[in-house]
Amino acid sequence: MLLKIALKNLLGARLRTFLNILVTAFSFFLILFMSAMYDGMLQHAKQVTMDTEIAGGAYWHPEYDPMDPMTFEDAHSALPTEVETLVDEKKAFPVLVSQASIYPGGRIMPAIMKGIPPGQNIVNMPTDALFGYEEITLPVLIGKGMASDTKLEVGDAFTIRWLDADRTYDANEGTVVHIMDTENFKLDIGHIWIPLNKAQTMLAMEGEATYVTYEKGVPPVLDKGDWIPRDINYLVQDMEAIIEADKPGAQVMYLILLALAAMGIFNAQVLSIFRRGREIGTLMAIGMTRPRVVGLFTLEGGLNAVLAAVATLIFFGPILWYFGEFGIPLPIDYTEMGMIMAKRLVPVYTIGLVVSTTILVSIIVLIVSYIPSRRIARMKPTDALRGKAAA
Amino acid sequence: MSKIIIIFLSFTFLFAQADDMSVKDIIEAMDNNLNAKSRILTSKMIVHGRRSSRTIESKNWVVGIDKAFTKYLSPPREEGTIMLKDGDKLWTYSPQSDRVIQISGHMLRQSVMGSDMSYNDMMEDRPLVELYEATLEGSVEIDGRVHWIMLLEAKVKGLSYPMRRAWIDKKYLLPMKEELYAKSGKLLKTSTMDGIKKVQGRWFPSRFIYKDELKRNSKGTEWLIDEIAFDIDIPESRFSKALLRK
Secondary structure, three states, X not given: OHHHHXXXXXXXXXXXXXXXXXXXXXXXXXXXXXXXXXXXXXXXXXXXXXXXXXXXXXXXXXXXXXXOHHHHHHOOEEOOHHHHXXXXXXXXXXXXXXXXXXXXXXXXXXXXXXXXXXXXXXXXXXXXXHOOOOOOOOEEEEEHHHHHHHOOOOOOEEEXXXXXXXXXXXXXXXXXXXXXXXXXXXXXXXXXXXXXXXXXXXXXXXXXXXXXXXXXXXXXXXXXOOOEEEOHHXXXXXXXXXXXXXXXXXXXXXXXXXXXXXHHHHHHHHHHHHHOHHHHHHHHHOOOOHHHHHHHHHHHHHHHHHHHHHHXXXXXXXXXXXXXXXXXXXXXXXXXXXXOOOOEEOOOOOHHHHHHHHHHHHHHHHHXXXXXXXXXXXXXXXXXXXXXXXX | OHXXXXXXXXXXXHHHHOOOOOHHHXXXXXXXXXXXXXXXXXXXXXXXXXXXXXXXXEEEEEEOOOEEEEEEEEOOOOOOOEEEXXXXXXXXXXXXXXXXXXXXXXXXXXXXXXXXXXXXXXXXXXXXXXXXXXXXXXXXXXXXXXXXEEXXXXXXXXXXXXXXXXXXXXXXXXXXXXXXXXXXXXXXXXXXXXXXXXXXXXXXXXXXEEEEOOOOOOOOEEXXXXXXXXXXXXXXXXXXXXXXHO
């Protein structure tokens, strides 16, 4: 009964209702879309990191800290027995990390030199490009970003200088054999990749590695020595932190949008109570209790949220579907800025996201509908019938 | 036949040159010229960049091979910067940050104030005779002066340069030119010296030039010795870490 009256009253207001619903629907759409974008970014970063770098996870040498190149010097040793078994069974592959100086075009630049087995197929890296260059002293694989920074092209030779395990300088000529296009900046910027056996010989670290990456689905090993297991959640936490740090900016925008929608509804409710005094008085006079009248007006306001959800589906649904299906092309390459970001960003809509956004918008709309309706409880039916609104 | 005569003459020449001094004697004499019980010197380091050059003036107090204290006097940007070497440890103090930083590990590979010298190059003061096995390769005349060509190969592990070749002036007993090689045999750096003067009974250069040979078009770094005094008593307190911040 109340719902029928509320719906009738709401639809009777026409343009005012339409504008309120439109603003609320737009807020709904933007909150949904932006949150889905962040979820999409995080999911993409996780997917790319798993696909190109960490697969199922990794075991790190206890001294290894990828954020501190000063640790590389001591972060190498023979593999723990069970980890080595994984490598022998081709379920994992070792990587040897070292600092180096490179001289592309005769300029000196610091670099991280990583030795990787060319035959690995656990992560999506074109390491097989390092195969079959017997005539080249040191075949080198680099990323597009690194190629741009160093102005190196396939076939270019450049000097690499490093310190071996005995802290003796050594240098040789590396030749770029392939430039990979990867979204994972951690494999690209400042990195040069060479065959693992060459790296071990060059650095006088035969049979040693800095970390071991294993494929998905491999159970944890029991005898990992003092090596540290790192799972996917640990390895993507930097990306999560970047996205979390960016969220407050977007949340301010949600607040402004929601405030606009809420103000529209609040204003409509105040106006209704002022202009519809006789109606309120009549309803009370024919026996409707004050709480039911308050409930009617709150419901009228609250229905804005329901209609806004429907309007979002009708007006913005196709847009959300289109972006969810085809993604949004980004104008710049974020890889160079140290972010794992797709060239087309695909928002991810989850049930949790839709439900939580709906609940949030509905609660705000209900609150702003209820607050002005409380005045009705203070109204006298006689005053209301005379058209006098409560002060 | 003529080839045999030339080879014979060359060997005669080599043995005649090294006759009065063994290879070890030459290296020891060279070490004695370059190292002293102590020394205090004022110098200028001119770092030649691609477009411009920078001159950095400093004063050094050195005792033996283990202790060195360097205070930078100019330009204003570097003024007050101090480096202290004590054994295999190196600290720097920067007045801008008012912090003392220990330089270790891979940081020792970094260049000193943008020059062609690394901290490692500065640290390696041990006498060559302790570190390298020398072989006399021959002799050559440069600018009318006879130089021995000496190949030095590391006899201990952990040296930055496992091989070096030195052109040693027969009279001055100084390496007028040195080539520093990587383990693979690639030439990494060269150093030359000139302006040889007699200072307190020893021959000593007034200019060194270091050059990173891997950098293309590198003009190198000049190190000019303005004043130098050997075997002066330097108090132990000069090499105290507490002095870095004063």
